[in-house]
Amino acid sequence: xxxxxxxxxxxxxxxxxxxxxxxxxxxxxxxxxxxxxxxxxxxxxxxxxxxxxxxxxxxxxxxxxxxxxxxxxxxxxxxxxxxxxxxxxxxxxxxxxxxxxxxxxxxxxxxxxxxxxxxxxxxxxxxxxxxxxxxxxxxxxxxxxxxxxxxxxxxxxxxxxxxxxxxxxxxxxxxxxxxxxxxxxxxxxxxxxxxxxxxxxxxxxxxxxxxxxxxxxxxxxxxxxxxxxxxxxxxxxx
Amino acid sequence: xxxxxxxxxxxxxxxxxxxxxxxxxxxxxxxxxxxxxxxxxxxxxxxxxxxxxxxxxxxxxxxxxxxxxxxxxxxxxxxxxxxxxxxxxxxxxxxxxxxxxxxxxxxxxxxxxxxxxxxxxxxxxxxxxxxxxxxxxxxxxxxxxxxxxxxxxxxxxxxxxxxxxxxxxxxxxxxxxxxxxxxxxxxxxxxxxxxxxxxxxxxxxxxxxxxxxxxxxxxxxxxxxxxxxxxxxxxxxxxxxxxxxxxxxxxxxxxxxxxxxxxxxxxxxxxxxxxxxxxxxxxxxxxxxxxxxxxxxxxxxxxxxxxxxxxxxxxxxxxxxxxxxxxxx
Numbered sequence: 001x002x003x004x005x006x007x008x009x010x011x012x013x014x015x016x017x018x019x020x021x022x023x024x025x026x027x028x029x030x031x032x033x034x035x036x037x038x039x040x041x042x043x044x045x046x047x048x049x050x051x052x053x054x055x056x057x058x059x060x061x062x063x064x065x066x067x068x069x070x071x072x073x074x075x076x077x078x079x080x081x082x083x084x085x086x087x088x089x090x091x092x093x094x095x096x097x098x099x100x101x102x103x104x105x106x107x108x109x110x111x112x113x114x115x116x117x118x119x120x121x122x123x124x125x126x127x128x129x130x131x132x133x134x135x136x137x138x139x140x141x142x143x144x145x146x147x148x149x150x151x152x153x154x155x156x157x158x159x160x161x162x163x164x165x166x167x168x169x170x171x172x173x174x175x176x177x178x179x180x181x182x183x184x185x186x187x188x189x190x191x192x193x194x195x196x197x198x199x200x201x202x203x204x205x206x207x208x209x210x211x212x213x214x215x216x217x218x219x220x221x222x223x224x225x226x227x228x229x230x231x232x233x234x235x236x237x238x
Numbered sequence: 239x240x241x242x243x244x245x246x247x248x249x250x251x252x253x254x255x256x257x258x259x260x261x262x263x264x265x266x267x268x269x270x271x272x273x274x275x276x277x278x279x280x281x282x283x284x285x286x287x288x289x290x291x292x293x294x295x296x297x298x299x300x301x302x303x304x305x306x307x308x309x310x311x312x313x314x315x316x317x318x319x320x321x322x323x324x325x326x327x328x329x330x331x332x333x334x335x336x337x338x339x340x341x342x343x344x345x346x347x348x349x350x351x352x353x354x355x356x357x358x359x360x361x362x363x364x365x366x367x368x369x370x371x372x373x374x375x376x377x378x379x380x381x382x383x384x385x386x387x388x389x390x391x392x393x394x395x396x397x398x399x400x401x402x403x404x405x406x407x408x409x410x411x412x413x414x415x416x417x418x419x420x421x422x423x424x425x426x427x428x429x430x431x432x433x434x435x436x437x438x439x440x441x442x443x444x445x446x447x448x449x450x451x452x453x454x455x456x457x458x459x460x461x462x463x464x465x466x467x468x469x470x471x472x473x474x475x476x477x478x479x480x481x482x483x484x485x486x487x488x489x490x491x492x493x494x495x496x497x498x499x500x501x502x503x504x505x506x507x508x509x510x511x512x513x514x515x516x517x518x519x520x521x522x523x524x525x526x527x528x529x530x531x532x533x534x535x536x537x538x539x540x541x542x543x544x545x546x547x548x549x550x551x552x553x554x555x556x557x558x559x560x561x562x563x564x565x566x567x
Binding site: 010087 | 287290312314316319320322323325335383
């Protein structure tokens with residue numbers, strides 16, 4: 001598992017893709033942040049969490065691009081054979097790749113910490129809700145990465161993997177967006193399924209074990225599904 | 239060393255490999271021969287544990303691939319048809335990744351990598367990106383990958399495909415020299431290659447074994463008749479009738495015109511009778527001079543054709559079989 005993790009990390013940081021995405025992410029992040037500062041709305045005290053909530057939508061596009069190559073590229077290049085015929089388990093492969101992509105996302109998130117740090121030094125920041133929001137943000141991103149790894153295991157085409165990733169994640173956001181229009185059980189289902197809805201607890205500074213379990217089990221679910229897909233293909237491919 | 243029993247792979251209704259059994263002794267180079275789509279790659283994928291089998295067992299050094307896949311995988315170096323290389327790594331980085339993957343002991347990692355690079359002659363390109371190397375070098379890098387970890391068994395799937403003639407000869411030499419220390423299974427659809435490199439040949443067609451033997455035995459056993467090619471100056475009909483009249487001649491293929499009145503005939507004769515002398519006198523009597531007479535052994539190529547096109551409705555040219563190998567896809 002560790003050998004795969006190291007290889008993935010090297011391949012991420014050796015290619016321009018990671019840096020382009022970092023740059024894009026920070027640019028858009030900063031752009032909106034600036035807009036927020038110039039046109040303060042509502043509360044006099046700046047709420048970082050609300051901002052991270054909006055950035056979450058950006059992640060639905062960026063994270064699938066990071067994870068798209070994970071398994072799709074290996075299949076396309078025939079290097080999957082090397083991994084499968086070496087003494088590494090499928091679980092080790094999936095975990096190694098997941099942790100590597102998660103590390104990339106972690107670095108991305110670290111870069112954005114510059115804004116809360118500036119805000120603490122120059123103004124007023126509610127520290128605890130910001131910390132909990134960042135935890136929520138990271139957990140949500142961790143689910144996105146797991147989902148991206150899963151879509152990458154489905155196909156040998158990276159573009160399709162990325163599109164499936166974006167479609168799924170953005171779809172969930174859309175459900176969340178529309179949930180205001182729903183009534184009754186449909187609405188509670190929309191809220192239950194939505195990462196974004198759960199994220200609101202974190203914004204308010206609440207670390208809810210229910211949400212934590214929800215996120216962690218989703219990560220587990222998608223990684224498990226990836227393993228099953230890869231195993232199953234070995235048995236059925238023709 | 240390697241024991242394969244009743245190995246079978248079905249893809250739904252398609253029988254890719256059917257009841258294959260053979261064994262490979264330690265230090266042997268076994269050729270795995272068959273037309274495209276015969277099931278060579280599928281079989282190799284099952285031996286190396288990439289694909290699970292529908293039925294049957296593969297045992298490598300006493301370990302069963304189904305029960306102890308890790309133990310088997312440790313002992314096999316596999317070069318698939320498409321070398322599993324990462325184009326964004328240098329040769330050195332790639333080989334250290336493979337060492338890492340195969341859990342080579344850290345203390346011997348460096349020396350092993352440089353030894354392996356020395357063996358396949360890629361030391362001078364070690365700092366270059368694999369993606370920038372030519373096909374021949376990529377193949378060598380792939381082979382180096384298979385050698386990392388010092389496996390006892392090497393499984394090489396069509397290692398010479400797509401190389402130029404010089405490279406092919408070099409890779410063959412390399413395989414032959416590797417055969418001194420490794421047990422090798424090596425697939426190909428090229429006959430000369432198999433007869434040049436291997437001690438024993440398994441011929442497989444449509445997922446089934448049609449023959450296992452040494453290249454020499456194969457050509458001997460198939461030669462029930464001795465075959466001659468004779469060039470004679472004289473009228474076609476008259477000459478071939480006269481040839482048929484010679485004692486011991488089984489059949490005469492009608493002559494093909496070479497030039498003017500010279501025809502070339504293929505004559506099959508009984509194995510224990512030398513027909514060359516009587517044929518000479520017969521022709522001398524008629525006054526038609528023999529310009530050339532040579533014996534033609536049945537090549538492995540003919541045998542292969544005979545074996546793999548047997549019982550097929552249509553004649554298939556092995557060089558242009560449109561059916562593709564059962565691929566990874």
